[in-house]
Amino acid sequence: MIWKKSFILILISIFLASLTACGAAQTKSKEVVVYTAIDQVFSEKIINDFEKETGIKVKVVYDTEANKTTGLVNRIIAEKHNPICDVFWNNEFVQTITLENQGVLDAYTSPSAADIPQYYKSSSSMWTAVGGRARVFLVNNDLLSKEDFPTSIEDFTSGKYSGKQLAIAYPMFGTTKTMAAALYAQWGKEKAKKFFTDIINLGVNVVDGNSVTKDMAAKGQVAIGFTDSDDAREAIEDGAHVSMIYPDQGDNQMGTLVTPSTVALIKGAPNKENAKIFIDYILKEKTERKLVEDGFYDLSIRDAKENGIKGMTLSLEEIYHSMEVSAKDMEELFATAK
Numbered sequence: 001m002i003w004k005k006s007f008i009l010i011l012i013s014i015f016l017a018s019l020t021a022c023g024a025a026q027t028k029s030k031e032v033v034v035y036t037a038i039d040q041v042f043s044e045k046i047i048n049d050f051e052k053e054t055g056i057k058v059k060v061v062y063d064t065e066a067n068k069t070t071g072l073v074n075r076i077i078a079e080k081h082n083p084i085c086d087v088f089w090n091n092e093f094v095q096t097i098t099l100e101n102q103g104v105l106d107a108y109t110s111p112s113a114a115d116i117p118q119y120y121k122s123s124s125s126m127w128t129a130v131g132g133r134a135r136v137f138l139v140n141n142d143l144l145s146k147e148d149f150p151t152s153i154e155d156f157t158s159g160k161y162s163g164k165q166l167a168i169a170y171p172m173f174g175t176t177k178t179m180a181a182a183l184y185a186q187w188g189k190e191k192a193k194k195f196f197t198d199i200i201n202l203g204v205n206v207v208d209g210n211s212v213t214k215d216m217a218a219k220g221q222v223a224i225g226f227t228d229s230d231d232a233r234e235a236i237e238d239g240a241h242v243s244m245i246y247p248d249q250g251d252n253q254m255g256t257l258v259t260p261s262t263v264a265l266i267k268g269a270p271n272k273e274n275a276k277i278f279i280d281y282i283l284k285e286k287t288e289r290k291l292v293e294d295g296f297y298d299l300s301i302r303d304a305k306e307n308g309i310k311g312m313t314l315s316l317e318e319i320y321h322s323m324e325v326s327a328k329d330m331e332e333l334f335a336t337a338k
Contacts, residue, residue, distance in 0.1 A: 030055065031056060031059060031271060032056055032057075032059070032274040032278050033058075033059045033061075033085050034060045034061070034085070034089055035061045035072045035075065035076065035087070036062060036088070036089040037062075037063045037089070037091040038089055038090075039296065042291060042294055042296040043062075045290075046281075049290075050281050054281070056278070058278070061075075061085070070095070072090075077099070077104060080104050083104075083266050083267065083268040083269060084270070085266050085269070086265070086278070087264070087266065087269070087275045087278050088105075088262075088264045088266060089261070089262075089263045090261060090262045090263070091261050092259060092260075092262070093259070093260060093316045093320070094320060096264055097122075097317065097320045104267050105264045105265065105267055106126070106272075107125040107126055107265075108265040108279060110128060110276070110279050111280065112285075115285070115302055116128060116129070116302060117302075117313075119313055119314065122317070127264035128262065128279075129262050129301060130260060130261055130262070130282065130288050131260055131261050131288050131291055131292065131296070131300065132259055132261065132299060132301050132311075133230045133258070133259055134228070134229040134257065134298060135227075135228060135257040136227060136244050136245060136247070136256065137149075137224050137225070137226060137227075138214055138226075138231070138232045138243075138245075139242060139243045139244075139245055140217050140224075140240075140241065141242060141243055142220055142241055143165070143220060144223045146243075149245055150247065151245070151248075152247050152253060153183075153248055153256075154195075156195075156199070156224070156226060157198035157199060157202060157204075163199075163202035163203030163205070164222070165222055165223040165224060166202070166205060166222055166224050166226070167206075167207055167217065167222040167224070167225045168205070168225070168227075169208070169212070169213050169227070170206055170207070170209075170330075170334055171196060171334060172334060172335075173209075175228050175257075175259050176210070177323070177327060178319065178323075180196065181320070181323040182257045184322040185318045185321070189326075189329075193333075197333060210231045213225040214232060214234065214235050217235070217242055218238070218240035218242055219240075229299070230298055246309050246310070249310045253310070255311045255312045255313065256311060256312065257311070258309075258312070261297070263283060265279060288301075
């Protein structure tokens with residue numbers, strides 16, 4: 001009898017343990033861990049909507065002003081052999097591709113991305129881009145008449161304008177660095193390097209960041225600032241007498257650089273299935289348009305051309321692979337000028 005009682009107690013213990021394990025599994029299956037470099041004021045709204053619609057709890061780690069995106073990237077790499085993060089939702093693509101090269105991303109093809117152009121996707125399905133901002137000219141309307149507005153990137157160094165009329169951020173940083181890589185991929189090293197050499201030789205105002213470029217054009221210190229669409233929109237919303245021009249929009253022109261956000265599944269994600277649900281949600285057209293409406297994205301990458309904005313059709317991977325060479329040249333050209 002004693003052994004029967006002991007056996008029954010063992011069975012009960014096993015049953016209770018299995019219930020506990022199932023409960024833990026169910027709890028775990030209702031969460032997803034997201035690292036994001038998207039500004040919290042914008043991403044928090046999307047995350048809250050996702051939680052309400054799916055019932056999945058999002059544990060989110062935001063970047064900070066101290067470390068920006070690099071801190072999150074380094075953290076993901078450090079956690080490579082014991083992943084904590086399920087999804088990396090980034091505000092650009094260069095460091096996302098760096099993570100792919102580090103072997104910390106997993107392939108996933110989201111059905112939500114079916115209508116996103118292929119050049120905004122990883123060739124190995126490791127990440128997908130969405131939303132974005134564009135490189136634009138911000139023209140001061142008091143200093144230039146419409147017939148003198150630039151229409152192409154090449155106008156910037158054509159000699160049509162004096163260097164004192166122009167401003168651009170140092171091309172060793174941020175989206176201007178990315179633009180340099182894009183021109184190297186589009187034009188080849190020789191022509192692209194000449195473009196930036198001409199910027200120096202013309203005496204163009206080369207300044208610390210796109211916001212400075214924007215301010216100079218808005219205040220009339222220069223006639224044309226080469227900046228990003230988010231900075232240009234800010235100047236327009238602030239009431240500056242300026243116009244935003246998307247360069248190279250003709251049928252035989254290359255289009256302007258669009259820098260998108262990206263979302264990727266982490267290899268070994270503890271909550272893999274929920275991670276896929278989150279990625280699907282971020283890549284939905286309605287989510288992208290919500291972020292356009294809120295002002296984080298300046299345009300949708302799905303239909304930019306239909307809305308009168310022609311983007312470059314270079315793959316993001318081509319731009320990335322040109323960056324090492326272009327960055328070295330930019331450092332050599334502009335380090336002494338800085």
